[in-house]
Amino acid sequence: MKLDKCLTSDNINQNLLNIQYAVRGPIVQRAMQIERELEKGVVKPFDRVVRANIGDCHALGQKPITFIRQVLALAACPHLVSSVDVPEDVRQRVKEILGDCTQGSVGAYSPCTGLRIVRSRVAQYLQKRDGVPASPDDIYLGSGASDVIKAVLTMFVEDVDGKPPAVMIPIPQYPLFSGTLSELGLRQADYYLEEEHDWALSVEELERCWREASVDCHVRALVVINPGNPTGQVLTRRNMEQVVRFAYERGLFLLADEVYQENIVSKRFHSFKKVMHEMGAPYSSMELASFVTCSKGWAAECGLRSGFVELVRVELKVSAAFNTARGVMQCPTVLGQCILDCVMKPPSPGEPSYEQFAKEKRLIHQVLTERTETAYKTFNTIPGYSCNPIDGSMFAYPRIEIPSRAQEAAAELGMTPDEFYCLRLLEETGVCVVPGTGFGQLPGTFHFRTTILHPREEFRYMMEAFKRFHHNFLDNYS
Amino acid sequence: MKLDKCLTSDNINQNLLNIQYAVRGPIVQRAMQIERELEKGVVKPFDRVVRANIGDCHALGQKPITFIRQVLALAACPHLVSSVDVPEDVRQRVKEILGDCTQGSVGAYSPCTGLRIVRSRVAQYLQKRDGVPASPDDIYLGSGASDVIKAVLTMFVEDVDGKPPAVMIPIPQYPLFSGTLSELGLRQADYYLEEEHDWALSVEELERCWREASVDCHVRALVVINPGNPTGQVLTRRNMEQVVRFAYERGLFLLADEVYQENIVSKRFHSFKKVMHEMGAPYSSMELASFVTCSKGWAAECGLRSGFVELVRVELKVSAAFNTARGVMQCPTVLGQCILDCVMKPPSPGEPSYEQFAKEKRLIHQVLTERTETAYKTFNTIPGYSCNPIDGSMFAYPRIEIPSRAQEAAAELGMTPDEFYCLRLLEETGVCVVPGTGFGQLPGTFHFRTTILHPREEFRYMMEAFKRFHHNFLDNYS
Numbered sequence: 001m002k003l004d005k006c007l008t009s010d011n012i013n014q015n016l017l018n019i020q021y022a023v024r025g026p027i028v029q030r031a032m033q034i035e036r037e038l039e040k041g042v043v044k045p046f047d048r049v050v051r052a053n054i055g056d057c058h059a060l061g062q063k064p065i066t067f068i069r070q071v072l073a074l075a076a077c078p079h080l081v082s083s084v085d086v087p088e089d090v091r092q093r094v095k096e097i098l099g100d101c102t103q104g105s106v107g108a109y110s111p112c113t114g115l116r117i118v119r120s121r122v123a124q125y126l127q128k129r130d131g132v133p134a135s136p137d138d139i140y141l142g143s144g145a146s147d148v149i150k151a152v153l154t155m156f157v158e159d160v161d162g163k164p165p166a167v168m169i170p171i172p173q174y175p176l177f178s179g180t181l182s183e184l185g186l187r188q189a190d191y192y193l194e195e196e197h198d199w200a201l202s203v204e205e206l207e208r209c210w211r212e213a214s215v216d217c218h219v220r221a222l223v224v225i226n227p228g229n230p231t232g233q234v235l236t237r238r239n240m241e242q243v244v245r246f247a248y249e250r251g252l253f254l255l256a257d258e259v260y261q262e263n264i265v266s267k268r269f270h271s272f273k274k275v276m277h278e279m280g281a282p283y284s285s286m287e288l289a290s291f292v293t294c295s296k297g298w299a300a301e302c303g304l305r306s307g308f309v310e311l312v313r314v315e316l317k318v319s320a321a322f323n324t325a326r327g328v329m330q331c332p333t334v335l336g337q338c339i340l341d342c343v344m345k346p347p348s349p350g351e352p353s354y355e356q357f358a359k360e361k362r363l364i365h366q367v368l369t370e371r372t373e374t375a376y377k378t379f380n381t382i383p384g385y386s387c388n389p390i391d392g393s394m395f396a397y398p399r400i401e402i403p404s405r406a407q408e409a410a411a412e413l414g415m416t417p418d419e420f421y422c423l424r425l426l427e428e429t430g431v432c433v434v435p436g437t438g439f440g441q442l443p444g445t446f447h448f449r450t451t452i453l454h455p456r457e458e459f460r461y462m463m464e465a466f467k468r469f470h471h472n473f474l475d476n477y478s
Numbered sequence: 479m480k481l482d483k484c485l486t487s488d489n490i491n492q493n494l495l496n497i498q499y500a501v502r503g504p505i506v507q508r509a510m511q512i513e514r515e516l517e518k519g520v521v522k523p524f525d526r527v528v529r530a531n532i533g534d535c536h537a538l539g540q541k542p543i544t545f546i547r548q549v550l551a552l553a554a555c556p557h558l559v560s561s562v563d564v565p566e567d568v569r570q571r572v573k574e575i576l577g578d579c580t581q582g583s584v585g586a587y588s589p590c591t592g593l594r595i596v597r598s599r600v601a602q603y604l605q606k607r608d609g610v611p612a613s614p615d616d617i618y619l620g621s622g623a624s625d626v627i628k629a630v631l632t633m634f635v636e637d638v639d640g641k642p643p644a645v646m647i648p649i650p651q652y653p654l655f656s657g658t659l660s661e662l663g664l665r666q667a668d669y670y671l672e673e674e675h676d677w678a679l680s681v682e683e684l685e686r687c688w689r690e691a692s693v694d695c696h697v698r699a700l701v702v703i704n705p706g707n708p709t710g711q712v713l714t715r716r717n718m719e720q721v722v723r724f725a726y727e728r729g730l731f732l733l734a735d736e737v738y739q740e741n742i743v744s745k746r747f748h749s750f751k752k753v754m755h756e757m758g759a760p761y762s763s764m765e766l767a768s769f770v771t772c773s774k775g776w777a778a779e780c781g782l783r784s785g786f787v788e789l790v791r792v793e794l795k796v797s798a799a800f801n802t803a804r805g806v807m808q809c810p811t812v813l814g815q816c817i818l819d820c821v822m823k824p825p826s827p828g829e830p831s832y833e834q835f836a837k838e839k840r841l842i843h844q845v846l847t848e849r850t851e852t853a854y855k856t857f858n859t860i861p862g863y864s865c866n867p868i869d870g871s872m873f874a875y876p877r878i879e880i881p882s883r884a885q886e887a888a889a890e891l892g893m894t895p896d897e898f899y900c901l902r903l904l905e906e907t908g909v910c911v912v913p914g915t916g917f918g919q920l921p922g923t924f925h926f927r928t929t930i931l932h933p934r935e936e937f938r939y940m941m942e943a944f945k946r947f948h949h950n951f952l953d954n955y956s
Contacts, residue, residue, distance in 0.1 A: 006698065006765055013635040018801040024590065024805040056581035069555040076813075077551035079544075084562055103535035107779040114504065143621050143783070146807045154661075157491040179806040183632075207495035220484065234761040253484040275726035297809075301585040305621070309663035317487035321494040327502040328657040329624045331775075333811045335554075403919055 021175050022438020024136050027422050028053050046430035051461055052450040053434050055394050055418040056230075059410035061455045062367070065299055065360050067353045068342045071097070073447050075106050075338045087352035103359035104202055104353065106334040112327040114141030115334070118341045122292075122308055122355070123342040129345070130274035138312050140322070141332045141340065145293035150180045151326060152255060152289045152309055155318065156220045166217035168209055168252070170201070171440035172397065172447070174229040177257075178440070182188035184249070192350040192442055198388050199233040203242045210250055222246075227260040227392035228268065230449035232372075234267040234349035240275045244283050250349040259307070262297030264392040265369045273312065287313050294336070294436035296394075298361045299343045306336030347360050368394065371452040371459060378463045382470055394453050402446045406477035418446040424473065429465035496660040496876075499653050500916020506531050506901050509910035524908035531912050533707075533872050535778035535832035538772065538934045540845070543777060543838050544880070545831045546820045548909055549575070551815045553584050575816050584812040590805040592619030594787070596819045600770075600786055603822040608752035614759035616790050618800070619810045619818065623737050623785035628658050629804060630787055631768045633796065634698045635662050636931040644695035646687055646730070648679070649918035650875065650925070652707040656918070667691035672922055673807060673877065676866050676949035680718045688728055700724075700729040705738040705747065705870035708917050710850075712745040712869035718753045722761050734768040737785070740775030742848045742870040751790065765791050772814070774872075776839045784814030798917040846872065849937060850931040856941045860948055872931050875917070878925045878948070886956035896924040907943035910936045 009017065022028075031049050039070035049383075051059065058433075059237060071084045074094040074403065081091060099119040102108035113119065119136035126134035134412035155167050166187035169177045179189045191209035193199040201224070213219050224243060226235045256272040273290055276283045293307030294300075311319065323409035343369045346361075347353040375396040379387035402410075402417040410420030426432050436447030453463060486497065500506075503756045509527050514524060529537065535540065559569060580586035591597065597614035602683030604612035620626035621636075634643050640758040642666035647655045649695060654912040659666045670689035671677040678701070691697050702721060705711045723731045734750040751768055754761045771785030772778075789797065824839075825831040853874045857865035862879035880888075880895040896913035903926075906912050914925030 004728055005791075005793045005796070007633060007796050010795050010797070011636055011638050011698075011795055012633050015635075016633065016803050017487045017795075017808060019799070021806045054587065055612060056580070056587050059586040061581055063586050066557075069557075072813075073551040073555035073558055077547040080551055080558075080562055084558055096485060097578070102537040103539055104533070105542060105781065107542050107781045108537040109532065109534050109780045136941060143625075143811065144808060149809070151888075155485060155490050155494065157493075158489055176806055179802075193651070220489075235646055248838040249906075251484055257894070284576050294819055303579070303583065303585045303809065305809070305811040313483075315483045315486050317495075318483070318485050318490055322495045323496050323499070324499055324657075328499045328654055328661070329628070330498060330622060331781065331783070333621065333783040333814055335550075335813050336811055358835055395587045436837060441667075 001429070007281055015183050015185045020182070021179045022434050023054055025434070025438060027224045027426060027435065028432060029212065030334065030423065031426055032374070034426070034430070044430065045428060048430060049426075050431045050454065050458055050465075052452075052454070052462065054434050055191045055296065056302045056449055057394065057453055058302065060451065060453045062300055062364060062453065063468060064301070064362070065342075065357060067357050068299060068301065068339055068346055071342050072335060072338055076335060078104070089347055089351045093342070094206055098342055101334060103134070104309060106338065108334075109201070110331045110332050110334050110337060113139065113323065114332060115337050118337045118344070121341050121344040122310075125272045126273070126310060128276050130271055130277065132277040132449055134310065139308050140311060141306070141308045141337055143293040143307075143332045143336065144295055145257070145309075146176055146197060147332070148307060148309040149176060149255070149257070149291055149306075152323065153180055153184055153186065153221075154325070156253070157186060160218035162222065163216065163218040166213045166219045167216050167221045167223060168206070168213070168219060169223045170228070171442075172230055173223070173437065173440055174225060174257070175438055177223055185303045187213070187217045189217065189219055190440065193228070193231060195388065195445070199231040200239050201229055201235065201243055203246050206246050208245070219250065219252060221255055224259065225257040225261065226272075229260060229393055230397040231388070232390035232393040232395055232397065233388065234269055236267075237270050237275060239278060240270060240272060240426070244272070244276055244279060244286070248283055248286060254266070254286065254288050257409070258290050258294045259296045260393045263368060263394055265372045265390070265467060266427055267391045269392070283367050285313055286415070293342050297343065298364045299339060301339050304336045304339050304466065305333055306340045308340065350367040363367065367453060371454070374459070374463065375450075375452045378466070382467050384474060385466070395449050397436070397447050397449050397451050401449065403474060403477040406473065409477065421446065421473070422448050425465075425469050429469050431462055431465050493661050497657045498656045498660070498916065500912050501532055501653060503912070503916060505897070505904060505912065506910060508901065511710065512557070516666050517919045520789055522908065523761060523906060525847060527904075528909045528932065528936055528943075529865070530710055530930075530932070530940065531910050533701045533774065533929055534780050535931055536927065538931045540619040540842060541779055541838070542779070543820075543835060545564070545825055545835050546817055548775060549820055550813060554813060556582070559891070567825055567829045567831050567841035571820070575819055578907045579812060584816065587615070587813075588809045588812050588815060589886065590807070590809050591617065591801065592810060593815050596815045596822070596854045598784040599819050599822040600788075602636065604751070604788060607671050608749055608755065610752055610755040617806060618789060620813055621783040621785075621810050621814065622773055623735070623787075624654050624771040625783075626785060626787040627654060627733070627735070627769055629660055629800065630789070631662055631664065631699075631835055632750050632803070633800065634731070635664060636832065638696035638698065641694065642674045643950060644691045644697045645699045645701060645755070646684070646691070646697060647701045648703055648706070649920075650708055650914065651701070651918055652703060652735070654703055654915055659713045663948055665691070665695045667697055668918065671706070671864065671897070671919070673710060673923070677706055678712065678717050679721055681724050681885065684721070697728065699733055699735045701735065703735040703744065704750075707735070707871055708875040709739060709866070710871040710873055710875065711866065712742060714745075715748050715753060718750060719757060721846060722754055722757060722764070726761055726764060729834045732764065734766065736773045738770050739770070739869045741846060741872055743850045743868070745869045746868070751788070760881065763791055772821050775821065776842045777817060779817050782814045782817050783811055786818065792927070845931060849932070850894065851927075852937070852941065853930045860945050862948055862952060863944070872929055873926050873927050874930050875914070877923055877925050877928050882954040884951065896926060899924065901928050902948050903943075906950070907947050909943050
């Protein structure tokens with residue numbers, strides 16, 4: 001009689017065992033456990049857990065944009081149109097979107113790339129952003145940016161000249177990249193951002209990374225995250241030009257994760273598409289995949305899973321194959337597509353929803369700006385902390401000093417020093433952040449990533465908690 | 479100066495080039511082209527294209543279930559609660575679901591497996607369906623069943639004892655399976671359903687398939703589609719027991735695509751979980767993945783992308799790895815999860831929404847029953863057509879006779895005979911169906927799949943079109 005399982009850790013796709021995703025990792029699991037303990041009345045030095053592990057604005061109390069939600073409600077339930085009190089531009093928008101849905105139902109499949117009307121709005125948005133032509137045919141909608149990033153990376157899974165494929169990613173990085181490379185069995189080639197130069201990309205470092213990886217791999221693509229996650233920097237235009245030239249020289253396909261482009265507090269955001277275009281030939285004819293999502297920006301509709309990739313200047317057979325692979329999964333959620341429509345073409349001045357929209361958007365931006373500045377200042381006043389200027393995103397990634405006695409204590413528990421630090425922080429203050437190990441860091445340096453968009457009182461508590469905790473931590477382990 | 483593309487059909491992931499997905503394939507592309515030609519005023523022997531290629535009820539005019547859409551609208555826009563006139567159980571349902579969303583927003587991420595409340599409702603539904611315990615911890619929500627089917631198949635991508643992995647799938651099959659196996663580089667081992675026995679599974683054929691595939695592969699999993707797609711049969715309990723015993727003897731992981739379990743017109747549906755449970759040891763402790771979706775059944779909310787897999791009795795390390803891989807993609811759409819909640823726990827007798835819900839559901843079932851019976855009868859009255867009884871799903875898969883002169887004409891155009899037949903059908907009648915080649919068929923036999931849930935007038939036109947066309951086709955090519 002066979003009692004063994006068919007599928008075991010020995011014979012499962014081994015790539016899956018290599019996936020690490022600290023944003024939902026062990027420290028976060030522990031935070032959830034603590035929440036349950038608190039519910040049961042277990043006494044802790046704090047009343048509740050402060051989740052600062054994931055970039056999820058609504059979970060931090062940000063209110064949804066009214067226009068978006070009104071459109072969603074009526075798109076889902078058009079017969080409410082006659083009975084609810086919503087502005088005329090909401091009705092008009094719903095009419096336009098449903099006019100492009102088969103039989104006017106969001107419950108019918110859309111084309112696998114997304115509704116035509118939404119892809120057209122995306123193209124208009126990009127054209128306005130960059131002053132460069134954009135085509136709906138280059139737009140592929142997905143269930144969030146994650147979905148299309150994975151789909152694009154999948155195209156590179158193929159040995160070239162007998163060498164396994166590798167993809168260059170920044171360190172620190174958002175672990176969607178490392179996790180997806182692991183799942184796909186693509187080699188990860190790390191290039192380090194320069195912490196001492198506000199997380200800039202140095203071409204020397206890109207070259208070093210490429211050279212070392214090229215010994216036994218074929219480096220096929222280069223990922224750039226701008227604005228940075230977890231690092232929050234916005235790249236300068238000059239720096240972007242250097243990156244483009246490097247990618248061109250080394251024949252690398254450029255993947256631009258630009259999902260935080262609307263979360264900017266200082267500096268100007270330039271898209272890679274625009275920079276390449278303005279650099280002229282030969283750079284203006286390079287392939288490019290750029291990713292945008294509704295989970296970030298002022299909409300911040302994480303739960304509704306909507307994003308897209310603009311895939312430009314790729315070979316026809318490549319886009320055809322990409323399209324077929326997407327088609328097997330049918331289509332991204334049509335209500336998610338409705339949100340993207342609203343984000344790409346929000347209410348304009350003079351339209352009935354504009355005033356409220358502008359007010360809501362302004363408030364969101366004020367919170368982002370205020371928290372970013374406060375976090376930056378606070379982290380630089382804590383002895384043993386240092387933090388680069390934060391230009392955008394919704395994170396801070398401070399560097400922290402961890403005394404050697406604490407490092408030894410971590411090693412005894414089989415943890416990295418920053419994991420140990422974050423776990424102690426959680427246990428003592430209830431603040432849940434993600435250790436730098438989850439994003440990557442220069443060996444010997446330690447960081448954590450924290451979201452910073454909490455409600456004012458909670459944010460204050462957090463900032464105080466970091467101060468107090470680090471003080472005690474140094475006392476205990478110095 | 480480098481002018482070549484980085485990514486070409488030569489160096490792209492070659493698996494992607496092998497994907498075939500006829501449900502959105504060349505005939506469907508041609509149908510879309512014809513639609514545009516008609517719009518431009520090109521004269522055709524028909525006024526409009528009848529899309530019968532995809533199982534998309536809303537696209538065929540089926541009205542959404544009011545309860546579901548009211549819940550969706552209020553979940554998206556809770557502040558409408560005070561102003562809209564909806565039944566109390568809708569309000570209550572929205573309150574329950576939003577109570578499980580972080581900060582009460584569907585725009586916040588859910589756990590990657592799905593909201594706890596929805597997974598609990600799924601477990602209750604399964605328990606009631608089968609009379610067998612079910613746990614929310616075994617439920618993983620996805621963006622439709624396709625998403626979770628792909629995720630489960632991904633686990634089998636690993637050589638075993640030096641042999642490449644293979645997965646057994648029925649022929650004919652729904653090409654999500656063949657397409658996904660192609661993308662993942664898993665070998666496809668075909669077992670043929672017995673057309674002469676109402677598309678039953680014969681154990682001899684399963685054995686033959688396994689034996690032949692095992693020469694150079696390690697067969698790891700067995701896919702069963704019940705009710706069948708495209709074939710519409712519901713397996714008998716005895717047949718299911720045979721399949722379970724076979725899977726047990728050969729150490730195969732059973733994947734049960736049971737997405738059409740609510741689209742039944744005759745026979746009783748048994749889930750594999752129930753059958754395995756009732757067979758007792760050792761079968762009751764076998765691993766199983768069973769797939770369900772909101773895109774099918776009476777909800778038929780294809781566009782909203784919601785489904786789940788129940789993954790039972792798998793090794794802890796396996797479910798942990800599955801979970802981590804799912805987590806990298808964050809979570810399935812929360813509004814899709816709301817629909818699943820409604821489908822798993824629809825209004826009950828006595829609740830305010832019940833009467834309307836029951837009426838809507840009854841109408842949907844009436845249409846399914848009536849169309850199924852008519853399609854079955856009609857196809858069996860056309861000389862040269864034959865069609866097995868259709869127990870469920872929303873398709874017919876008639877077998878068609880194609881004269882040898884037509885087969886030669888097809889070959890000259892580089893098409894299979896059934897592709898040629900379907901293309902001619904489209905060009906002459908505007909009816910767009912999918913050739914049997916897209917699903918698989920015994921060599922020398924020819925079929926097509928057609929959806930059958932069209933509005934009455936369109937359905938009549940279709941049935942007439944098949945008759946007339948086939949008559950002319952035989953005239954032309956006999």
